[in-house]
Amino acid sequence: MGFNAEKLLSEVDHRLYPRPDGPWAMSMTWHDLLFMHWPVPVEVLRPMIPAGLQLDTFDGSAWLGVVPFRMSDVRPRFLPSVGPVSNFPEINLRTYVTADDRPGVWFFSLDAHNSLAVRLARATFGLPYFDATMSLKREDDTVHYRSRRAPLAEFSGSYRPTAGIERSHPHTIEAFLTERYCLYAPWGKTGVRRGEVHHELWPLRKAEAEVETLQMTEQVGITLPDTEPVLHFAERLEVLAWVPENTTDRKARR
Structure with missing residues (x-):
């Protein structure tokens, strides 16, 4: 494992709610992330979110x-990472939701350059993963990124940090967009599953980007506003993940 899981688990003061008590299931490291965010009217996104979640x-x-980035050392607990199976670029389209007072992420799509990872993530986490042709190259502090899933999703461009690390503070836009420690996914026809994650406070940096192609939102019928996005960059983050739980079943057991 590329990092000390026990040490990471002990760092909890920054979390909005306690980390899970049970054993984590997977570990991974995220690299060279660009967060690109746009404000969108609530009435546009609300119909796309299950009734059990608050937008x-x-x-x-x-x-x-x-959010384009690269994953490395993706592996189940007690097993080693395996070459290209555990290391690949990914890009996702997302928004932000809450259930049971736990703010999380709702993914519309996650594209990855790893067919095995795509199928495992769909089967294990129930997430909308898709195969895509992707490449990522870093030159000094600039990341050159390409992703294409014809004909529905495409991104190409370059990005880089423009300032030092600034940890987010509660009630800021930075915290709202990044400090979330679970994801939500559909389960059956009407259910929702929650997958918990744990990591340190995001090491965010201001960023700039030169975007050549951005066709990620057409797949859900949304046209981005004609405004500059809010940009943040993070170079590296170590992450632990738990097996998703059906939130409906969880409530029934209380």
Whole structure:
């Protein structure tokens, strides 16, 4: 394992709610993330979110994010990472929701350059993963990124940090967009599953980007507003993940 899981588990003061008590199931490291976010009217996104989830807002708007990055050392607990199976680029389209007072992420799509990871993630986590042709190259502090899933989703561009690390503070846009420690996914026809994650406070940096192609939201019928996105960069983050739980079953057992 590339990092000390026990040490990571002991760092909890920054969390909005306690980390899970049970054993984590997977570990991974995320690299060279670009967070691109746009405000979107609530009435546009609300119909796309299950009734059991509350759509989160900041400054009166819901937010839509496009996040390209690279994953490494993705592995189940007690097993080693395995070459290209555990290391691959990914890009996701997301918004932000809450259930049971636990703010989380709702993914519209996750594209990855790893067919095995796509199928395992669909089967294990119930997430909308898709195969895509992707490439990522870093030159000094600039990341050159390409992703294409014809004909529905495509991103190409370059991005880089423009300042040092600034840890987010509660009630700021930075915290709203990044400090979330679970994801939500559909389960059956009407249910929702929650997958918990744990990591340190995001090491965010201001960023700039030169985007050549951005066609990630057309797949859900949304046109991005004609405004500059809010941009953040994070170079590296170590992450632990738990097996998703059906929130409906969880409530019934209380």
